[in-house]
Amino acid sequence: MHAELRRYESVKSPLGFFAAGPDRPMLTDAGDIDRQFRYHRRNIIVIITLCYGLGYVCRLALNVVKKPLMDAGIFTPEEMGIIGSMLLYGYALGKFSNGLLADYSNVKRFFAAGLFVSALLNFGMSLSTVVWLSALLWVLNGWFQGIGAPSCVVALANWFSNHERGRYYGIWSTAHSIGEGLTYLGIAFLIAPPPKGLGMAWQWGFWIPATVCIGAAALLYKFLQDRPQTLGLPPVAEWRHEIIDKVQSIKPSARMIWKTQLSVLAIPSIWVIALASSTMYVTRYAINSWGNVYLQEIRGFDLFDANAFIFLNTVAGILGCVAYGYMSDKWFDARRPPVNLIFGLMEVIPLIVIFYGPTNSVILAAALVVYGFGLSGILASLGGLFAIDIAPKKVAGAAMGFIGIFSYLGAGLQDYISGKLIYDSEMKVVFALGDKAPTVYFYDYSLPIVFWVGASVLSLILAATLWKVRARD
Amino acid sequence: MAFAKRLAGVTIAACLIGGCAEQDSSDYCDNHYLFHESHADKIGKIDIAYSEDGLVTVALSLPHTIFSGEGESSVVSIDEVASILNDSENVFAVQAEATCTETEATVTSGAGLLSARYELNCGAGSKIGQLDILLFEFVAALDEVEVVVQTAAARKQFAISRQCESAIFLLHDKSSDQSEE
Numbered sequence: 001m002h003a004e005l006r007r008y009e010s011v012k013s014p015l016g017f018f019a020a021g022p023d024r025p026m027l028t029d030a031g032d033i034d035r036q037f038r039y040h041r042r043n044i045i046v047i048i049t050l051c052y053g054l055g056y057v058c059r060l061a062l063n064v065v066k067k068p069l070m071d072a073g074i075f076t077p078e079e080m081g082i083i084g085s086m087l088l089y090g091y092a093l094g095k096f097s098n099g100l101l102a103d104y105s106n107v108k109r110f111f112a113a114g115l116f117v118s119a120l121l122n123f124g125m126s127l128s129t130v131v132w133l134s135a136l137l138w139v140l141n142g143w144f145q146g147i148g149a150p151s152c153v154v155a156l157a158n159w160f161s162n163h164e165r166g167r168y169y170g171i172w173s174t175a176h177s178i179g180e181g182l183t184y185l186g187i188a189f190l191i192a193p194p195p196k197g198l199g200m201a202w203q204w205g206f207w208i209p210a211t212v213c214i215g216a217a218a219l220l221y222k223f224l225q226d227r228p229q230t231l232g233l234p235p236v237a238e239w240r241h242e243i244i245d246k247v248q249s250i251k252p253s254a255r256m257i258w259k260t261q262l263s264v265l266a267i268p269s270i271w272v273i274a275l276a277s278s279t280m281y282v283t284r285y286a287i288n289s290w291g292n293v294y295l296q297e298i299r300g301f302d303l304f305d306a307n308a309f310i311f312l313n314t315v316a317g318i319l320g321c322v323a324y325g326y327m328s329d330k331w332f333d334a335r336r337p338p339v340n341l342i343f344g345l346m347e348v349i350p351l352i353v354i355f356y357g358p359t360n361s362v363i364l365a366a367a368l369v370v371y372g373f374g375l376s377g378i379l380a381s382l383g384g385l386f387a388i389d390i391a392p393k394k395v396a397g398a399a400m401g402f403i404g405i406f407s408y409l410g411a412g413l414q415d416y417i418s419g420k421l422i423y424d425s426e427m428k429v430v431f432a433l434g435d436k437a438p439t440v441y442f443y444d445y446s447l448p449i450v451f452w453v454g455a456s457v458l459s460l461i462l463a464a465t466l467w468k469v470r471a472r473d
Numbered sequence: 474m475a476f477a478k479r480l481a482g483v484t485i486a487a488c489l490i491g492g493c494a495e496q497d498s499s500d501y502c503d504n505h506y507l508f509h510e511s512h513a514d515k516i517g518k519i520d521i522a523y524s525e526d527g528l529v530t531v532a533l534s535l536p537h538t539i540f541s542g543e544g545e546s547s548v549v550s551i552d553e554v555a556s557i558l559n560d561s562e563n564v565f566a567v568q569a570e571a572t573c574t575e576t577e578a579t580v581t582s583g584a585g586l587l588s589a590r591y592e593l594n595c596g597a598g599s600k601i602g603q604l605d606i607l608l609f610e611f612v613a614a615l616d617e618v619e620v621v622v623q624t625a626a627a628r629k630q631f632a633i634s635r636q637c638e639s640a641i642f643l644l645h646d647k648s649s650d651q652s653e654e
Contacts, residue, residue, distance in 0.1 A: 072639075193643060199503075298627045302643065428603045429521065429622055431633045431640075432610050438633055438640045444626040 018101075018110050024232040037239055040225050044159050045168055047223040048152040049175045051115065054216035056179020057187065057209040058118045059087065059145045060288070062125070062138065064187040064307060065205035067293050072202070073439060077426070079131045081419015083138050084289050085412040090139035092408030094146020096401050102150035106230075107158075112220040114147030119213035126206035158227045161237045173321060180314035183209075184292070188307035196304035261398035269390050269469050274403045276462035277382040278410030282455035283351070284375060285411035286448070287313065290418050294445050299359065312365055313372030320376030328381070336386045337467045339377070344460035346374025351456055355449045382463060383407060390469060414455070421447045502637035509619075509632055509644050515539075516632075517618040519608075523601060525625040529573065529593040531565055533558065533608070537585050540614050549614045551587055555580050558589040563611040565591070571599035609635065619644065 027033050062084060069075050075083065102110060121141040128134045152172055160168045190208055193199040228236060264270055287310065295306035320343070328339040350371035357363060384400050391399035425444035430437050517535040522528075540549040557563045558580045567573050577592035595601055609615055617634040631640040 193506075300628065425600075425626075427523070427601050427624065429606065429620075430603060431606045433633070433635055434610075436635075436638050438638065440620075440622065440629060440631060440640050442622065442624050442627055442629070444624070446626065 018105050018113065020104060020106050021226045021230040023227075023229040026234060027232040033233055033239065036231065036233055037228070037236070040228075040231070041159050043223045044155055044225060045171060047219055048111075048155055049172050049178070051111070051216040051220050051224075052148050052152050052172065053175035053178035053182065054212050055115050055118065055145065055148050056176070057183050058115070058122050058141065058213040059091075060180065060183040061122060061187055061205050061209040062087070063289050063292065064183060064303075065191060065202040066289070067296050067303060067306075068191060068202040068205075070293070070441065073441075074129050075131065075134075076419075076423050077443065078416075078419045078423035081416045081422075082131065083134045084419070085415035086135045086139035087142040087145070088285065088408050088412035088415060090142020091146050092142075092405050092412065094143035095149060095404055095408070096146075098143075098147045099150040099401060102147070102154045105151070105154070106226040107151040107154050108221060108224040108226055111147055111151035111155075111224060112217040114144045114151070115213045115217040115220065117144045119210040119217065122206045122210035122213065126203040126210075155224060159225070159236055161240045161242050163240075163242060170322065174318055177314045177318045180288070180317075181311050184307040184311040184314065188292075188304050192302060192304035192307075196302065260392055264391050264399045264402060267390060269466055270387060270399060270402065272462055272466055273382055273387050273390070274406040276459045276466075277403050278406045279455040279459040279462065280347075280375075280378060280382055281407040281411040282414040283347070283452050283459070284379065286414050286418055286452040286455075287371075287375075289415055290422070290445075290448065294449075297443055298445055299364075309365060309368055313368040313375070316369040316372030317376035317379075320373035321380050323373070324377030324380045325385075327377075328385075334389075335470070336381050336389060337463065337469065340381050340386070340463040340466075341460070343374045343377035343381070344456075344463060346370055347378055348374075348453070348456050348460055350374065351453050355453060378459075378463070382459070386466075410455075414451075417451065418448045421451065502634065502639070502641065505632065505634065505637070505641045506643040509641065513619060513644075517615060519606065519618050519620045521604065521620065521622045523604075523622075523624045525597070527595040527597045527599055529567065529595055529601065529604070531561075531591045531593075533564070533587075533589040535587045535612075535615070537582075537587060539616075540587075549612075551582055554587060554612055554614075555582060557611050558587070561591045562607075564589065564606070564608050566605040566607060567593060567595065567601055568603040568605070569595045569599050569601045571596050573599075606633075609633075 027036075062080075066080050066084075070077060070080060098110075098114075118141050121137050121144065124137045125134060125141075128137060152175075156165055156168055156172060187205050187209065189197045190200045191197060191202060191205050225231065228234065228239070233239065291313075292303070292306040292310050295301045295309055296303060299306075301309070324339060324343055327342075328334060328336055332338050350367040353367040354364060354371065357367065383403065387399040387403050422443050422445065425447070427442040429440045429442070431439075515536060515538060517533065517539060520530070520532040522530040535554070537551060540551055540554055559578070561575060561578050573593040573595035575591065576594050577590065580587070580589045582588070606620075608618070616636075617632060619630070619632050620640075621628070621630045629642075630644055631642050632644055633640055
């Protein structure tokens with residue numbers, strides 16, 4: 001009955017192409033089932049990790065070409081801030097709305113289409129030198145990029161059981177760093193002048209990511225799969241002979257779920273975490289969006305080196321995530337606040353060194369590594385883990401969604417405020433050469449830096465106020 | 474299939490429009506940073522400093538050889554150039570929130586160099602929005618200068634050439650090498 005209903009919905013809906021497919025008759029050959037599960041699970045974990053990472057290139061390309069666009073006088077820092085913030089607003093909205101849609105989707109088509117449209121929007125960005133058009137393209141890109149994470153999570157939930165999901169989630173999580181690394185090194189290599197880079201025009205900073213994302217969309221379409229049941233396979237827990245909680249099988253009504261979801265908003269600690277996460281995202285995205293521009297403008301590094309420094313903090317982030325979970329579980333009996341304080345200090349102290357410390361490249365690199373390590377740890381906690389601890393488990397998703405929206409609102413506001421503060425400090429030196437007027441721009445990052453570091457300090461203080469909060473069982 | 478072909482066509486067209494358009498900018502400008510050092514001592518220098526307390530200093534040093542007709546430049550008398558430099562309005566113009574007052578303007582010639590130094594006080598609270606360098610308009614023999622601009626926040630070194638639309642960066646900056654050590 002349920003399968004028929006699904007089929008009916010998929011035919012009727014104009015977006016039926018993206019709807020999850022109907023269940024197929026169950027296969028009877030146990031050997032065949034084993035073989036298919038092993039084949040598809042291997043493909044799925046590889047493909048979602050690879051393609052989610054590749055998708056990042058279409059999300060972060062603008063950060064790398066920001067400086068060339070500003071130097072060419074195409075956009076001012078304030079305009080860059082507006083455009084950059086649009087992606088984050090679109091992403092916040094997209095992650096939330098697409099999270100709801102992903103549960104009902106054939107993620108193979110849904111994710112592939114998201115990346116494909118994101119690629120087209122990157123092509124569009126390469127042709128636009130108009131602020132409102134670029135902002136429109138980038139907010140849409142944010143929304144379509146927001147399809148990726150929920151689709152991957154749905155694929156993980158469909159193909160990996162409760163008892164193994166943590167491990168596979170960890171593997172998939174490395175995609176963030178793979179993607180950021182590919183962007184900050186790969187795209188920087190294309191754009192940076194020789195001998196360090198290929199010296200291509202800034203437009204290539206969108207064309208290559210777009211091509212990469214089209215390739216990734218094709219890979220997803222070929223190798224990602226809808227639910228196991230659509231291939232005639234049993235649910236993964238059944239295949240792995242895991243005990244399915246009978247209580248879970250009693251499906252609560254939509255009204256009950258909605259009521260419990262709303263109850264999340266009545267937990268004061270969730271609001272504090274949301275604010276702490278939001279302020280932490282200010283710093284996270286400030287470094288990701290403006291860090292390489294700051295290193296070029298103020299510290300005098302070239303485009304390639306500046307992006308290589310930012311790359312260091314993303315690589316350290318892989319270790320930070322893993323270390324945070326291990327430390328809080330093993331050394332502090334799953335108490336997050338003490339570990340939040342340790343990782344928070346590991347984030348704030350290097351920030352002070354980066355912006356106010358000695359101007360030595362080795363110290364800068366070391367500080368960025370420690371910063372990336374600390375930030376990723378506290379990101380794992382404030383961005384989700386701590387909230388899941390506190391919220392009722394049935395509505396952990398709603399708690400995550402609430403904090404996610406706050407976080408990306410913070411990140412988006414940051415991009416605009418940073419751009420505005422940087423632009424307000426602008427000084428131009430213009431050389432009159434007849435019909436030419438070469439212009440060199442100078443900016444002062446003092447105020448944005450106070451904003452970025454201050455946000456991290458505030459995040460640390462807010463997180464520390466939850467010292468006595470314990471996880472809800 | 475037809476869509477794929479169309480997409481490929483659009484991609485190639487976009488690449489041609491954007492990528493090949495870049496080829497129009499002269500190789501001279503694109504590659505100048507590679508050979509700039511070999512003639513750096515034969516071209517003019519402009520040092521601009523803008524301190525936190527609103528003091529602006531513009532210092533010029535122009536080798537006499539620029540005006541002697543060497544290379545492609547035309548012969549100009551040093552005295553004629555010196556008289557142009559005597560008036561700071563021929564050299565630069567400041568667009569600031571408040572009026573800036575000129576506190577020093579000296580032009581000297583000797584040891585093969587024509588030097589000029591100007592100081593302006595724009596006040597600590599007044600922000601400079603734009604500094605126009607007008608020297609090229611008044612000194613036709615000047616083809617290229619090397620510029621160092623130091624503000625309270627940043628330092629940039631670059632070259633400006635009559636042939637190029639944009640400033641030329643990535644010049645070998647000896648002073649920044651020293652500061653890194």
